[in-house]
Amino acid sequence: MPPVATPPRSTTGSNTSQFATTTIFDQLSANAAAHPGAPSPFDACHVGVVLRAVLFVHAVLAVGVSFVASEPLAWLLAFGQSAAVAMPATLSWLVVACLLKRPLARVAEPVQWLVATGLGALCGAYGWWQVRLVGLPLHPQAGPLAPMLGGAALAAALFYALRLRSRSQLPAVTQARLAELQSRIRPHFLFNTLNTAIALVRIDPARAESVLEDLAELFRVALIESGSTVTLAEEVELARRYLAIEEIRFGQRLKVSWDVDPAAGRARVPPLLLQPLVENAVRHGIEPAAQGGWVRIRTGTRRGQALISVSNSLPGVDHPSTAGHGIALRNVKERLRLMHDLAAQFAAGPERNTWRVHVVVPLD
Template identity: 55%
Template sequence: MHPESALLPFDESTALGGLSQPEDPTVRLPARVNVFDACNVGVVLRAVLFVEAVVGVGAMFGTSLLADWLLRFALLTGGVLPATLTWLIGACVLKAYLARLRTGYQWLAGIGLGALAGLYGCGLLALMGLLAPAPWLASAAAGALLSSVLVAGLVWRAKARTPAATAARLAELQSRIRPHFLFNTLNSAIALVRAEPAKAEAVLEDLSELFRHALAEQAESVTLGQEIALAQRYLAIEQIRFGERLRVQWRLDPEAEPAKLPPLLLQPLVENAVRHGVEPSAQGAQVKISTARRGSMVVLKVTNSSPAGVGERGHGLALANVRERLALLHDVQAQFKTVFKDGVFQVRLEIPL
């Protein structure tokens, strides 16, 4: 029996309907979780911009001319900016220690550190003779208040990074091994059992490895090398199914493999390439996966040719989830782009090494 003759149609929507679960709107942090993830370029930029915006608004009180506002804003920035950076550096340096505290104590530590930073900023301005008398108590209170807002932002970010908070957003990605893919793979393996038992065994091993990763408790990040190995198993299965219709080209840079990615990020991109490039076309399509290290960044590209009349349709939900997960891990340090031109669709990721 030819392998493709064993492929049976399968209603994916029916199966998925039985597996869907309602989204839990209540998200809680566990008793111990590190809310101080200030060692991040995006966090630093947002914190500085927020504090400077507050200072800018505060400088408007008591001034009626633009020149007076600019002068007061510049003077206050001379104390507030070093104090903010001190708070961020302190939160980053103490990250490992604070992670061992309960969440409530982390809040208190962050607010206390903000009060000290406020005193530090006030001291700088007093030392330069710009504050007389120095408002020590008001500065400590302002530092504590601003730091509480920053801690609240970090807590919200920590919630978004925890598996409980991202469960709903990962639901679509967790169903990436679609039911019809599972049944087609099993049918292909059955068809190969008598004619080519070694190949059938390899197919089942690849399928088992895919499901082992799908059902395992996921870490926050994995290496690009691990993701490539998993994608290779997936494409090996699809190669049995599509034969010459699926033409895969790998162009891999070994120096790029240590880059960190959210788990199971590459496989949905590869599946999209097969689903929207190979499946709709009787002639099949070419799928290219390339990695390259460029300084401190790694560039990952997944490219597929598309049959005539099939453009970017269908490239939506999975890509949006991939983009969001990448932003949760690397924030502004990572980039995600998609391009469709001349019948070729490409996903391009830039990841810090």
């Protein structure tokens, strides 16, 4: 089998006991570090969150003013006056929550509730003041008390929804779908990898150890809790390890090229984002082709977004690709939507003789 260059590794142990100990402590470190990467309950920086918050507040106002309006024209006038106060108040609350999401995530839960409701009251008063400042018509007896109380109540409801979102409190069926990919390493891939390591033990022990280290890292990431996040740089390193194993298996049949922008590496993504994409590329693009093929991974940045592209050659008509069920692609798309909402983009499909997956996520 031709020699294949493997990516550099941070582990330096060479004996079996040190390798096992390192793997155990890597897992403990991953579990301990999961909390800092978890979403903040004040994370209101997504377009989808802003749209839903604005619609929710105005829907509550529309129902509320219907109790005091005697006719449609009076309801429309009252709703317009209330919306003039609510819009700047809601947007102000969302902006401040977004700016303070990291420091507020480190304080106790009662303090978070106090800040959320107090900020809602202040933003309600701010919205009332803005309307009075520009001279829009309001009820002669309308004061700041009602906007402050309403702002505090609506802010509490928004904060509760954001807390549920940050904790990923999803229906059991959805949670099971999300865990399906994250906990899975295909059995035949494990079987092939172990056979490769066994074959290398006698002729090249160092490379056999390298294969087992890469496999251990794949399992470590597969055990990360579904609510955790990782950086794109970590995902790129994991994909390098996976493809290093496959390069040993396929030899000259598999050609891998990388075009990685370090600036995109700080983007937060769900664990096991890239690995299933490159696995699909190898399984459906390289494995069926007798002559092999290529896989290309690119990352970049554009206007505050991280761009990720995974493309691969397709086998010819003489060696058609095995049709998959699309489970991995749907799973990755769903996890991106749950994490980044409307700020994430996902597209996959053939382009001439190439299969391409394109992902866009926001940069922190």
